[in-house]
Amino acid sequence: MLKVTKPGTYDYVLALATIVILVALSTVFIYGTLASWSNSIRNPDWTRSWLYADYLNRMNAYAYPFVVALVLALCLCIPKRFIPRTYLLQASFVILALSAMVGIFWGFAFGLGFLLLVSAVMQLVVVVLTGARTGTLVFEREGALVQLGSALLHLGFVVFVLDLVLVTDIQRHLVIFWFATALITVGTLMSFYPREIAALVRRSKQD
Numbered sequence: 001m002l003k004v005t006k007p008g009t010y011d012y013v014l015a016l017a018t019i020v021i022l023v024a025l026s027t028v029f030i031y032g033t034l035a036s037w038s039n040s041i042r043n044p045d046w047t048r049s050w051l052y053a054d055y056l057n058r059m060n061a062y063a064y065p066f067v068v069a070l071v072l073a074l075c076l077c078i079p080k081r082f083i084p085r086t087y088l089l090q091a092s093f094v095i096l097a098l099s100a101m102v103g104i105f106w107g108f109a110f111g112l113g114f115l116l117l118v119s120a121v122m123q124l125v126v127v128v129l130t131g132a133r134t135g136t137l138v139f140e141r142e143g144a145l146v147q148l149g150s151a152l153l154h155l156g157f158v159v160f161v162l163d164l165v166l167v168t169d170i171q172r173h174l175v176i177f178w179f180a181t182a183l184i185t186v187g188t189l190m191s192f193y194p195r196e197i198a199a200l201v202r203r204s205k206q207d
Contacts, residue, residue, distance in 0.1 A: 018073045025066045032059045071115060071161055072096070078122050078154060109165070116162045123158050127151040145197055149190025156183030 035055065039046045046052060076092045095118060103111020130151045133144060160180035163173060190197060 021069045028062045113166050120158045123155045145190045145194035149187045152183050153187030156180045
């Protein structure tokens with residue numbers, strides 16, 4: 001049986017992998033922005049030609065492997081909040097195996113969507129339990145604001161990737177995108193500035 005004998009090792013490797021994936025995705029996005037700007041200078045109407053469709057297909061092909069890798073990293077990170085460390089790898093492999101089975105029978109997109117939906121539900125449970133301060137979850141840092149911020153941040157990333165992979169309708173896409181952006185922004189502020197936020201709350205209560 002696979003066991004995580006050193007909790008810090010699992011967290012370190014997962015954090016390092018996530019950083020590498022995000023850097024790679026950022027590089028793709030920067031390249032896509034520069035390519036779009038260059039095409040607009042050469043041909044202002046290029047978005048109405050076949051060049052735009054070719055551009056979108058290439059950008060999707062470049063980004064998709066890193067999106068899949070980010071999904072896998074997130075889905076390995078979420079269970080560690082409530083699954084004992086000694087059985088964390090087994091639980092992660094079970095989730096991945098179920099997603100792979102769905103992908104084999106109904107297609108890769110469905111398998112990825114199943115993995116994302118399971119992750120979204122688990123992370124939503126983490127947010128609720130963290131907000132209720134049950135004390136049953138495992139976090140690397142102490143503090144209610146920090147822990148809730150981390151939970152919201154992870155939920156935002158899952159919703160963002162879920163939107164990126166599965167949603168095709170432009171109206172729903174924009175709504176879900178901005179919802180994910182709000183979760184990520186609030187989660188980031190709570191994770192990195194808990195003392196400042198707590199001070200603002202105390203001041204508002206005093207006033």
